[in-house]
Amino acid sequence: MNFLCVDDSATLRKIVSMSLTQIGHTVSEAENGKLALQALAVQKPDCIILDINMPEMGGIEFLEERAKTPAWKSIPVIVLTTQDEEPLRAKAMGLGANGFLAKPFQKEQLQATIKQIVGA
Numbered sequence: 001m002n003f004l005c006v007d008d009s010a011t012l013r014k015i016v017s018m019s020l021t022q023i024g025h026t027v028s029e030a031e032n033g034k035l036a037l038q039a040l041a042v043q044k045p046d047c048i049i050l051d052i053n054m055p056e057m058g059g060i061e062f063l064e065e066r067a068k069t070p071a072w073k074s075i076p077v078i079v080l081t082t083q084d085e086e087p088l089r090a091k092a093m094g095l096g097a098n099g100f101l102a103k104p105f106q107k108e109q110l111q112a113t114i115k116q117i118v119g120a
């Protein structure tokens, strides 16, 4: 499957990318929500891995923008953030996120969450 990893940390993007390519997926990257929207205009990933705290456009704003476009609403989103707080989780889920995972994470946790949400 094709994933889009949206995170302002190059290190985090690398870790996610390695965790997913290892099990046969392809991963493209975006540094913030704004660049992720630009990426979505030209490619449709099977799943988005989304950070919350990012410059330019954070994860919540990205989810709000995604919700406005029917073609994007169907793409599953897994939020991956250091802010493991229930209000944030509820807000992200309310905006259509499908999964929520706290950083730091184990590769196996990410793989299991993906399997649960996109079945691969």
Ligand SMILES: [Mg+2]
Residues within 6 Å of the ligand: 007, 008, 009, 051, 052, 053, 054
């Ligand atoms: Mg961040």
